[in-house]
Amino acid sequence: MKQPLEDQRTTVYKVDPEHPENRALPTLRTEEMMLNMGPQHPSTHGVLKVVLALEGERIVKATPVMGYLHRGVEKLAEDGTYHQFIPHTDRLDYICAMYNNFAYCRAVEKLVGITIPPRAEYLRTIVAEIQRIIGHQFWLGTQALDIGAMTVFFYTFRDREILLDFFDELCGARLTTSWYRIGGVERDFTPELIEKLRRFVDYFPPKIDEYVTFLETNRIWLSRTKGVAVISAEDAISFGLSGPTLRGSGVDYDLRKFEPYAAYGECDWSVPVGKNGDTYDRYWIRVEEMRQSLKMVKQLLEKLPDGPVMASVPSITLPPKDKVFNDLASMIQQFKLFSEGFKPPKGEIYCGTEAAKGELGFYIVSNGEGKPYRLKIRAPSFIHMGAFDYMAKGYMIADVVTIFGTYDIVMGECDR
Amino acid sequence: MHPVAERIQQVFPAGFQRAVEWRGDLAVQVSREHIHEICRYLHDNPDMDYDYIVHVSSxxxxDExxxxEVVYEVYSIxxxxxxxxxxxxPEDDCIVDSMTNIWKGADFMEREVFDMMGIRFRNHPNLIRILMPDDYPEGYPLRKDFPLRGKGWRDTFSFIGEKN
Structure with missing residues (x-):
């Protein structure tokens, strides 16, 4: 449990300079110690260094040192067309590539002002929710593994493989998918895939209960998550936290409800909200979100409308692949879109999307050319790291791992 | 005009420059001298209540x-x-008041803007590079005059099989 910082220091370590004879443990060394945690540490999920100032085992200050995975994605965006940036988004949060594609395509669609056919919206929502389940499974497994509960890791990864195989079937890639396109999606679901998804929706709920049993009967895991990494709602909002990290503190901020997009307005689901703002509440929210995602997938599969999966705006959207090789006009369209791109109107937009880790936003400035003039990525992991020092103060070194874990941090997205 | 923009114009006639509403987004351009005051008003006034910082960008x-341009995007939950x-x-005096005392999250976001674009923030508690190395000597990578492939230090690498 979190102890107030001052109590710890005055009772045990601190020496009153006016009455040095009163010190409790006169032989104890009392200076602060600096400790580098990372950049090569298995719990940092990428390459992150934290410089810890310690008093005994207690953290006085934690300074994140980031940028080891900085690849200049925002600069690269300024050099390619809008279509060419989609594969770069896969490499931001490489656990949840689909959701990054989704967030980017939505932002560009807002910029050019096109609407998407209903079937494409449904498919997008289904895949996005499956991606959210994958993200939360990954989080659950690795976070528990980091703090010593190993078993659940094998079970979550077993079920994650099933879903990654669906992605493989859908677009030929498991992790770097690039399945979303500006104006729709790359290809439709096959009837077999829909059948497999239906089976998965029935298969998965007992497995969630299984994960829960593994963790909630594990006393060590419980005592390492309850009351660790607590942040109040007010502070969480002020720091700009989002996603399950913010909802754990009792704020129901979820863009899927606040600004309904895609097909989220057309199915019945609810936003789980925590109370205590600790790691355990965030865990509970992620587990509940898996259940809600399944509920959504089930409803959307029932209601899946027929129709095209790509908007038909020849100046912006890509032609269907089979036509590219057989139809001259489509071939020219494809060629022009990839060589010079389309020219959106002058202006700037911000479009935020509720990804598995939090609000993933794209701020795009267009000067009317075929390439983005400026593209800024609002990466939730980066903004969550801003609260790291505040949340880590007063905890033990061993809790640092829990606090990394509580954000669901991915450094590819944090450093961009 | 959007009621919020109108309100800003009424309260800060000297600071307000223009408001644009496009694709449902409201953007207000204000003068550099008044931006901190205006943000303080947007955060503290109960009718505004913009308590959540979304991103800081530049x-x-x-040619201008x-x-x-420094961009603060805020949200009212x-x-x-x-x-x-x-x-x-302007380039020769690129400094803006920091918003860290209004939204705590502005700390890292402003550091990123400083790192990438070289804009400084007055009263920022810890304005150092965040993504690039601390001693990075080649300037600010997101400026338009910074070449996409860097400033040439990669050319000094010797490659395998290359005779030099």
Whole structure:
């Protein structure tokens, strides 16, 4: 449990300079110690260094040192067309590539002002929710593994493989998918895939209960998550936290409800909200979100409308692949879109999307050319790291791992 | 005009420059001298209540007199409203008041803007590079005059099989 910082220091370590004879443990060394945690540490999920100032085992200050995975994605965006940036988004949060594609395509669609056919919206929502389940499974497994509960890791990864195989079937890639396109999606679901998804929706709920049993009967895991990494709602909002990290503190901020997009307005689901703002509440929210995602997938599969999966705006959207090789006009369209791109109107937009880790936003400035003039990525992991020092103060070194874990941090997205 | 923009114009006639509403986004351009006051008002006033900071960004317009644009995007969770507050700074004096004492999250976001674009923030508690190395000597990578492939230090690498 979190102890107030001052109590710890005055009772045990601190020496009153006016009455040095009163010190409790006169032989104890009392200076602060600096400790580098990372950049090569298995719990940092990428390459992150934290410089810890310690008093005994207690953290006085934690300074994140980031940028080891900085690849200049925002600069690269300024050099390619809008279509060419989609594969770069896969490499931001490489656990949840689909959701990054989704967030980017939505932002560009807002910029050019096109609407998407209903079937494409449904498919997008289904895949996005499956991606959210994958993200939360990954989080659950690795976070528990980091703090010593190993078993659940094998079970979550077993079920994650099933879903990654669906992605493989859908677009030929498991992790770097690039399945979303500006104006729709790359290809439709096959009837077999829909059948497999239906089976998965029935298969998965007992497995969630299984994960829960593994963790909630594990006393060590419980005592390492309850009351660790607590942040109040007010502070969480002020720091700009989002996603399950913010909802754990009792704020129901979820863009899927606040600004309904895609097909989220057309199915019945609810936003789980925590109370205590600790790691355990965030865990509970992620587990509940898996259940809600399944509920959504089930409803959307029932209601899946027929129709095209790509908007038909020849100046912006890509032609269907089979036509590219057989139809001259489509071939020219494809060629022009990839060589010079389309020219959106002058202006700037911000479009935020509720990804598995939090609000993933794209701020795009267009000067009317075929390439983005400026593209800024609002990466939730980066903004969550801003609260790291505040949340880590007063905890033990061993809790640092829990606090990394509580954000669901991915450094590819944090450093961009 | 959007009621929020109108309100800003009424309360800060000297600071307000223009408001644009496009694709449902409200963007207000204000003067650099007043941006901190205006953000303080947007955060503290109960009718505004913009308590959530979304992102801090910057845009480089090399051909214009006031070269850099600093963009603050904030959100009100209670009112479910979004606003973008922008200001312009010239290249020879690119410094803006920091918003860290209004939104705590502005700390890292402003550091990123400093790192990438070289815009400084007055009263920022710890304005150092965040993504690039601390001793990075080649300037600010997101400026338009920074070449995409870097400033040439890669050319000094010797490659396998290359005779030099």
């Amino acid at each position: 845009v480089d317009w090399p 007199a006031e070269r850099f 209670r009112r479910r409203a979004r606003i973008r507050v922008k200001t312009r700074v």
